[in-house]
Amino acid sequence: MGVPRCRPSAPAAPAPPARRRAALPAAGLALTAALALTGCTSSGYPADPEGTFDKASGGTLEVGVVHHPPYVDASGAEPSGSEVELVEGFARQIDAEIEWTVSGEEAVMTALQKGDLDLVAGGFTSQSPWSTHGAMTRHYAETTGPDGKPVKLVMAVPLGENQMLTELERYLDVAHQGAQP
Amino acid sequence: MSQKDTQQHSGKDSVEDSNGQRRFGRTELPPELQEAVKRAIRLEWITIGVLAVIVAAVALVMGNSQAMKAAWIEDLLSFIPPIAFLIAIRIINNPPSRKQPYGNHRAIGVGHLVASVALLVMGAFLVVDSAIGLITAEHPPIGSFHLFGHTIWQGWFMVVVMLLSVPGPVILGRMKLKLAKQLHNKVLYADADMNKADWQTGLATAVGVAGVGLGLWWFDGVAAIFVGASILYDGIRNLTTAITDLTDTRARTIEGNEEHPVIYQAEDHASSTDWVRQAGARVRDQGHVFHMEMFVVPEPGAALTLDRLQSLRDSLAELDWKLEDIVVVPVPELPAEVHGGTATMQSEGGQEFQEA
Numbered sequence: 001m002g003v004p005r006c007r008p009s010a011p012a013a014p015a016p017p018a019r020r021r022a023a024l025p026a027a028g029l030a031l032t033a034a035l036a037l038t039g040c041t042s043s044g045y046p047a048d049p050e051g052t053f054d055k056a057s058g059g060t061l062e063v064g065v066v067h068h069p070p071y072v073d074a075s076g077a078e079p080s081g082s083e084v085e086l087v088e089g090f091a092r093q094i095d096a097e098i099e100w101t102v103s104g105e106e107a108v109m110t111a112l113q114k115g116d117l118d119l120v121a122g123g124f125t126s127q128s129p130w131s132t133h134g135a136m137t138r139h140y141a142e143t144t145g146p147d148g149k150p151v152k153l154v155m156a157v158p159l160g161e162n163q164m165l166t167e168l169e170r171y172l173d174v175a176h177q178g179a180q181p
Numbered sequence: 182m183s184q185k186d187t188q189q190h191s192g193k194d195s196v197e198d199s200n201g202q203r204r205f206g207r208t209e210l211p212p213e214l215q216e217a218v219k220r221a222i223r224l225e226w227i228t229i230g231v232l233a234v235i236v237a238a239v240a241l242v243m244g245n246s247q248a249m250k251a252a253w254i255e256d257l258l259s260f261i262p263p264i265a266f267l268i269a270i271r272i273i274n275n276p277p278s279r280k281q282p283y284g285n286h287r288a289i290g291v292g293h294l295v296a297s298v299a300l301l302v303m304g305a306f307l308v309v310d311s312a313i314g315l316i317t318a319e320h321p322p323i324g325s326f327h328l329f330g331h332t333i334w335q336g337w338f339m340v341v342v343m344l345l346s347v348p349g350p351v352i353l354g355r356m357k358l359k360l361a362k363q364l365h366n367k368v369l370y371a372d373a374d375m376n377k378a379d380w381q382t383g384l385a386t387a388v389g390v391a392g393v394g395l396g397l398w399w400f401d402g403v404a405a406i407f408v409g410a411s412i413l414y415d416g417i418r419n420l421t422t423a424i425t426d427l428t429d430t431r432a433r434t435i436e437g438n439e440e441h442p443v444i445y446q447a448e449d450h451a452s453s454t455d456w457v458r459q460a461g462a463r464v465r466d467q468g469h470v471f472h473m474e475m476f477v478v479p480e481p482g483a484a485l486t487l488d489r490l491q492s493l494r495d496s497l498a499e500l501d502w503k504l505e506d507i508v509v510v511p512v513p514e515l516p517a518e519v520h521g522g523t524a525t526m527q528s529e530g531g532q533e534f535q536e537a
Binding site for chain 2: 049161162166170
């Protein structure tokens with residue numbers, strides 16, 4: 001995708017907090033003006049602050065997986081399993097080559113937080129404590145957890161990469177429509 | 182008081198006393214104010230209803246946005262003033278008793294103080310929390326909703342809910358402001374003032390979320406700081422007024438920026454009485470009504486009769502409905518702290534206070 005991207009990754013000059021009511025309308029105007037003036041032509045709305053989706057589209061999708069059959073089976077030469085198939089389908093849709101990283105939960109989630117990975121799968125559920133390290137998708141399916149209670153299956157993308165998050169959720173909605181609650 | 186014999190038809194409101202009269206303790210209200218109290222109560226119930234809908238809608242869509250969280254907390258806090266008002270208006274309906282000899286007007290001040298502390302604490306928390314989020318560069322993840330076969334970015338729902346939440350409170354705020362001035366009710370005034378300014382935080386939040394959509398993650402935190410700062414500012418302002426009233430500061434207008442004109446009016450009225458040489462009043466704001474101690478220096482040789490004191494007291498009460506709890510105190514010279522007073526003696530200094 002040859003679309004120029006802009007990645008304001010740091011607040012250029014975050015306006016100081018309004019001290020008085022009267023400052024608020026002015027600040028609101030300033031924010032609106034900033035929105036209008038940002039010549040940011042990202043490829044989508046919502047856009048990714050770090051351009052994760054744009055970089056992966058037509059390029060390489062860095063996927064971290066954790067061995068967790070039947071969702072991810074990393075015992076073979078190439079990962080397999082239901083979530084691996086979903087990720088492969090997503091990569092096909094955005095015309096991306098997948099580069100797999102197989103490791104433990106902490107390792108892949110830390111890599112995701114650092115921005116080294118674009119997507120993490122491994123039978124994670126909506127109750128996962130790793131939501132501090134990555135943005136969990138809306139659940140794409142429900143199953144039964146080890147304690148017999150229903151759990152909701154999710155995947156993870158980098159925090160705040162909202163285009164990536166929304167596009168993956170859109171794909172999962174279609175790919176797994178039958179499993180929608 | 183001339184208004185005492187006003188008849189009022191029995192209304193529908195459950196908080197009225199047996200004959201349908203609404204009163205502020207000992208003070209019976211003229212008919213137009215009876216009507217104003219009923220309208221204020223109705224508007225506060227409507228406010229609570231509107232807020233409940235807004236809070237539920239925001240909770241549905243807020244996701245991980247810090248600005249939405251701030252706006253949601255603001256909406257939750259907005260429940261406190263109407264509830265404080267409704268409780269206080271019930272309590273002050275009771276006339277003064279042996280246990281509560283000044284009546285229950287301070288209920289308004291207590292409600293005001295509680296509401297302002299809540300605003301102050303939550304405002305400060307939100308400013309700090311949002312600032313930490315900005316400094317540590319927390320990127321808010323905002324995903325999508327799946328509705329009717331479409332996958333739609335959640336931010337759009339946030340923007341729509343925030344924009345829809347703007348008009349209701351602003352309209353209610355404007356309506357309540359008028360009643361608050363009429364009733365001299367500072368809780369209602371603070372509530373109305375906050376509602377009226379609500380559109381700013383609603384708009385700031387919508388802009389913050391829209392900015393995140395552009396990939397400008399820090400818009401969310403900046404918008405949250407705006408919302409937090411506006412709550413904090415409300416808290417500080419209301420706390421100042423609440424403390425001013427509870428510490429018996431000389432009665433001020435409802436905006437709190439000048440002394441209440443009724444003080445001068447009452448002093449002029451007392452001084453113009455033929456047997457009074459000089460008059461000065463100590464007036465404190467008890468909530469809706471004032472407590473007035475009118476110090477009078479009699480003309481030399483003038484007879485201080487009970488009749489004279491009583492008729493001065495009664496004519497003062499007729500100046501304004503807020504004046505009902507009045508004592509007239511004859512003194513040799515005015516105490517230093519009342520208007521026009523020059524003497525070195527203090528009104529607190531163990532004099533014999535004579536209630537007319």
